[in-house]
Amino acid sequence: MKIAFLDIPVIGLLLYFLLSSLFSIDRWASFAGSFGVWHNGFFVFFIQVLWYFFAARFVNLHWIWRFGFLLPILAVFALGFFTKSFAVAFLGLSALLFFHIVRKFQGSGILVAVILFAILGLLGAFPIASIFPLRDSVVDLMNSWGIAFSSLLDSPKNFFFGTGPGTFSLDMARYGSAPSFDGATGFAEILATFGVIGFLLYVAVFVLAFLRFAFLACLQRDRMQGFLGALLFAVFGAYLLSPATFPLLFLFWTLASFARDPSKSSGLAIPKITKPLWKLGIFALAGFVVFLGSRVIVAQAVYQKAKLESNSEKRISLLETAVRVNPYETAYKIQLARLYIEIATVPAIENALLQLQEAVKTGPARSEAWEALGMLYKAIQTAPGAKEWGVKAFETALTLSPKNARLYTELGMLYTEKEELGLAEEYFKKALVLSPGFLDAIFQLGRIYYNEGEKEKRGD
Template sequence: MGTFFDFIIRTSVVLLVFLVPLAWSPWTFEAFEFSKQYLLFFLVLLGLFAWIARMVLVEREVRFKKTPLTFFVFLFVAAALLSSLFSADRWSSLFGHYGSFSDGLPGILASAGVYFLVTNAVRQPRFLLKPFFASAALAVFLAYLSLFGVLPQAGFNPVAENFESFSVFLAFLISLLSFFVIRPQQNQLPFAGTIVLLVSAFGLLLAAHESTNWAVVFAGLLLSLFAGLLQRLWTGEAGKIRGLGLPLLLLFLTFVALLSPAWPDLPWAFPLEPALSQRMSWGIALDTVSDNAKNLFLGSGPGTFALDVSLHKPVSLNQTDQWQTRFDRPSSFFAGLFATTGLLGFLLYLALLCWFFLVSLAFLRKQESMPFLLGAAVLAAGQVAHDQMTALQLSFWLFLGLCQVSWKIPARETRFSLPRTAEFQLAARAALLLVFLASAAAFFFGSRLYAADMKYAASVKAAPYFPAAGIEQGQEAAGLNPWQAEYRIFLSRLHLQRALAELQKPENLRSKEQVSKDVQLAIAYARGGSVEDQRIVGALELSSARVASWETLGTVYKNIASAPGALDWGIRSFETAIALEPANPVLHTELGKLYVKNEQFDKARERFQKAIELKPDYAQARMQLALIAEKEGNAGKAIGQLHDLVVRFPRDSETLFQLGRLYYNEGEVAGAISQFERVLAGAPNHSNALFALGLAYESQGRIQEAAQKFERVLQLNPGNEEVRRKLQELGRESIIRE
């Protein structure tokens, strides 16, 4: 039986090393991190269970090896648990933020599990290098297939969803391979295979130019050269130059790339994902821990960096092309760790790293440990430069553990000999059975979460074409995973869209009951409530600190503003959203629009001016300011302001349309036509501009041209009753019947 458990342990570790970097799912909405975290968690759970079962059933003794880092790892995990307990969003801490997952508590626990599994159950660390290199080679091969268009998904690599994280993995791989080129006697791969994989991995880096990526590669190559030459010195091979040529050439090329401000346009390239700068990431982290005493010591909670970005986003970000992007990851793992776990988690993690590298100095002469020390060092450098995705997370903790196994320190173990009485053996087996059942329950629970994300993916795919099917799939996703606010936000928006689509139908075909029910469901999925005796948990009940939840609720109420109390609820919703994301000019503008509907023009003007302060080139807020003048009865002033705005933003279709509308209302039909035609030149399917242009043509007696515009509006909006009436007035009934 001991052999069986050893096989399970060995297999689970090998599968971890080989499969996690490659895990990717086309069936779930979150294709990368969700699958990797799922696989990581359950393979670690399987390995730990087999390890415990072997001790209880075979060895009749519980043994736990103490490594130099054991104390620090336990303290870091305890800090993460404590931070999660007081998290700003407990569900994000418990499951990880949707889209990244590795930053949540399960990712931290799985990482610690990898470390303890390796240090307690792995005896020969080098056997794991072969599955690692096999996995890396397959990942590089798939990336090339994507790069050259063989795979349908452009820029695909199975390791991470963005090239920045993949580049850290490549730097890690390149550093290890360079070391083995310098020290071939320690290499377990054929020398030719090592060279091919090394050159291929470096070639992928040429497909995207980003200075931070090159800095990590440069640091890794320097470390590999230093480690290789140091071992040559100790073994009396310092005078040999064999094996140095390729690493030195790659180091030189990396240095040139690092200093190059730009990169030539290539026919093939990996897209770079927009990201926060290092300065912004650390600024957000510092602002977060400065909020209050709890954040200073415990942070905002694992998995909550997206909330920190919303709350402390710098205004300067509004002047960039990514001003509407809601970033959920820092540019540095350390910045995210500082923000989400506070001083306690951050300092404990730093202490863990410092103690590891300090202790490593005593074992530098151990040749077997050098590749693992090198790998851990490069990955730690990568954590400074980029956020840490699951494949990097696994690799770091794996190599941290393997390095200590390779030191072969005389084991310091905590031992508990188990009584050999029949009664105790029965109790021990019963306890082990409970652990097995708990593990099976966790697996079943995880399977539900995985199935939920598959349903969510199906819902997103179906919703634009088959709204009812999209809603059905979304409801199944929310049923399978009732703790994911993301699904409920999406369902709220789907129900609102269906209600608005129903309202576009002719009155005789419109279902008022369906509209009413969809509006109720849209509110319930956002806020929570009961619809037809069915209690629905809302996104806000799961995550009241998430801006998107409040923004969605405000949007629902904005679209039903004529309903009793809706306007007040909409205003409160957007006010709360602004409190959570004060630097977002869109939220201030949306709140201002609600104040306009409520005829609170001074408050509306204040919101629009705040939006302009946050983003001076935000045309929407400036346009709304001009429209307040119209509401106050000064159309001439409004036209003047809109005209100035059109000069500044000549391609803003909404501003052009509003200027045309005001011209038309003031009887300046020729000016109105000019503006509507400018709108349609940039947006041919702008329904309002088409309809308004039709009215303008009609007022000039250009009936044929007017009818053509109305027909086009009807094609775009088949159920629009007003357009049908217009066509009837113009004698185009045949078009309506068609």
């Protein structure tokens, strides 16, 4: 098997994805995908790379152009629609126009196309959001990149390996200017979760694939390659401006497979003696992915059924099944614990505590798990040591989500119960700095001031 030039960054990216997952702050999310967004895990990424090699060998491109020039226009607009950004459609149509001019006028067309793109670049440098909005309530561009660079510069490990694939929601909680926002751009997420080297490998796949399409479209006047290059350019824009959804990732790897040219070999090849071992390894890994993936899918289906169930006993039974099938998903344990707490019996509270203790073990980087544990300790604060454990849980949650006003307020309330009013007042004030209108913090701070005033009246 010959290895094409484009295969080198693809294989490098796959290996780096694996390495980043091993050093991840949440290995389960990095391997299986984060809750409800399974496409950003290693196993789905591995399947996408397999699809890249499969499509490059077996998918025939000639049917694409039978639909004429209408298909690329529809494809680009569809991409813009699904990413909810007209700017993506604008980029794709601009690239289509570029390749069409080059093909039509050949040598002089290149100059015309370059001038056209220079004009488009100048237009893009000025505020044109009213015509081609860069976001449609989907992502916050500045916040996305701010989080990415904050994460990157936090430690040498983050700089080289990122926080781990599938962990950008944790980066948002820790480094964002707010506890959460609507989404993240694809490239910002890649930079934060893969690190610099993984980001550069991803970009290298884009650039090499686009250069091959551009070469065939401009110099060999191949219209189909011009269409593919324009679509890849639009995908690149989508990664810059919108979240990397599964359809977008699938389209990217499909286009990359079309750019793979084994006739332009890198000079590397898999030796014949290792082919059986190579195939056996791929088969074993694929089998493991299918086995684990089936359990993830079944557990998610049971969890969704539990959310729709109105009977509390049946909901608990379904959630217990989901936890048994997939014991690594933190969200299932948190939801199950909340249902146990609603029952409010001693055995149910003990089960809730057990689930939340397991949740912080499987998801130690997830602030919501520590927050739920802190809330439980707060609810049973009369038990010996519960207040101290509650403080520790909320403090851990705050290190993971330092912009969360609710956590400061809950911690302040525990310090109030411990009669450490100075610390309580400090935490309530911090909550109000983050969220000036947060009523719980205002009320609790008011209670402290009222009680202090009453003490002064009594002369205490």
